């Protein structure tokens with residue numbers, strides 16, 4: 001695993017509240033996939049300085065006891081906040097949706113503190129982490145990694161992905177951003193998922209309202225910084241429509257090594 005490196009961002013063009021806590025408190029454990037990019041986008045939007053520890057999941061960097069103490073589920077991303085509000089020592093947070101919510105609450109930005117606006121953002125955030133993300137992931141898995149003859153699985157998840165995108169398109173026909181008139185953590189959670197649509201061969205231009213929103217988010221300085229940073233943007237490896245894994249890589253991602261890490 002490469003050593004951690006420090007990044008400093010000064011552009012707070014995201015429109016969120018200026019962080020009031022000491023900067024540099026957050027360690028981001030990262031692989032350059034859509035789930036990781038959600039959190040990188042949030043950290044950039046907040047204008048925070050943060051330390052990135054990159055993991056190559058094909059190489060199984062994440063299947064260590066040390067990482068298991070940060071995320072008992074052995075998946076990326078995760079964060080360690082070394083300066084939490086309660087002052088009681090570092091806190092680890094795993095699950096991309098929970099990380100976004102944690103950061104939004106801590107820094108008071110991109111999520112309303114209460115009421116219907118907050119509920120709308122949490123609903124769409126949950127829709128992404130429980131629906132769009134896993135369905136897109138499964139569509140991409142059956143298409144790219146499964147042995148031949150998986151037509152049922154491919155069709156099942158591709159159709160569900162298409163259905164979810166139609167739900168999103170309808171929502172964005174009536175709303176500037178996913179949770180309402182303001183850009184929130186729900187947009188940050190959903191936006192990087194374009195990768196699954198690409199892999200599955202569903203063009204976003206099929207959904208005009210998604211396309212309009214996608215472009216509005218894409219040109220945000222924080223999003224551009226993530227998507228053009230060589231260590232944060234997805235390498236071709238993660239986006240290829242066809243994948244050939246070695247036995248060792250398969251084991252790290254889907255097989256015995258990945259399953260065995262838990263024990």
Ligand SMILES: N[C@@H](CCC(=O)N[C@@H](CS)C(=O)NCC(=O)O)C(=O)O
Nearest residue numbers: 033035057075076077095096253258
């Ligand atoms: N529900 C989790 C999903 C995390 C996840 O599946 N991460 C992938 C990368 S996008 C991973 O760590 N894969 C490595 C593996 O499964 O061994 C989240 O939203 O954080």
